[in-house]
């Protein structure tokens with residue numbers, strides 16, 4: 001079973017990504033939280049509530065960085081609602097977070113199992129950047145690093161930048177420059193992973209789990225037969241489960257940190273030449289295969 005550590009900022013689509021992990025064959029070794037879509041106190045509270053709702057057992061939830069490394073904090077409450085989970089109301093968690101800081105948890109968990117753990121990051125990259133600075137060997141110890149973030153064609157928070165990159169561009173630059181190969185699932189593909197009416201109809205019969213999935217999807221965007229909200233973060237977990245759903249191309253990615261209008265832009269050069277490709281950039285997604293994988297996992301989870 002692939003071991004994964006998920007760094008997240010739940011976040012509606014983060015919640016749907018955690019549900020995918022819960023219903024799949026992954027061995028989830030930890031959840032770390034970061035301030036992002038909403039404040040750290042809320043992303044952590046949401047992760048704790050999701051751990052219990054999704055029956056993730058003793059998987060530790062460890063809070064991390066509250067804000068970006070250098071600049072002002074950017075939030076996405078206008079997309080994810082005041083609590084971060086839209087119209088979803090989960091039972092209050094009975095258990096609290098693990099002691100310590102996410103950065104230490106990431107470093108120590110990788111140190112204990114070098115080469116075994118895949119990092120999945122679906123929020124701003126602040127915790128990962130600090131982990132790299134604290135212990136550069138995390139780059140060798142990680143089996144893989146898969147992120148939802150960036151784009152080679154467009155932004156969403158503004159025309160240039162995707163939210164997770166804009167929320168902490170300096171952190172993203174540190175992570176892309178660290179020496180590993182970042183698998184970057186950006187808006188180019190995640191915007192094709194949309195909840196349409198047909199997808200929603202497959203979620204509705206899922207009993208208690210539908211109480212999370214359906215209001216999450218509906219409060220995240222307008223669902224129609226042709227389009228709907230993109231559940232970006234679930235793409236990162238889906239990639240770990242089945243990379244063949246994606247086409248990925250080696251590239252050199254630099255994160256813009258100084259541009260007046262382009263901060264957080266992931267400047268992607270597919271003409272790698274003699275340089276080392278620091279990223280594998282997703283360029284297409286088999287959307288039907290993606291939803292079959294995701295709904296299959298949700299069905300298994302609902303049947304437990």
Ligand code: BDR
Pocket residue numbers: 011012013014037076079122123148156162163164232233
């Ligand atoms: C990303 O930004 C956040 O709002 C989502 O949770 C996702 O991680 C999409 O740009």
Ligand code: CA
Pocket residue numbers: 008009010011013014036037122123233
């Ligand atoms: Ca997220």
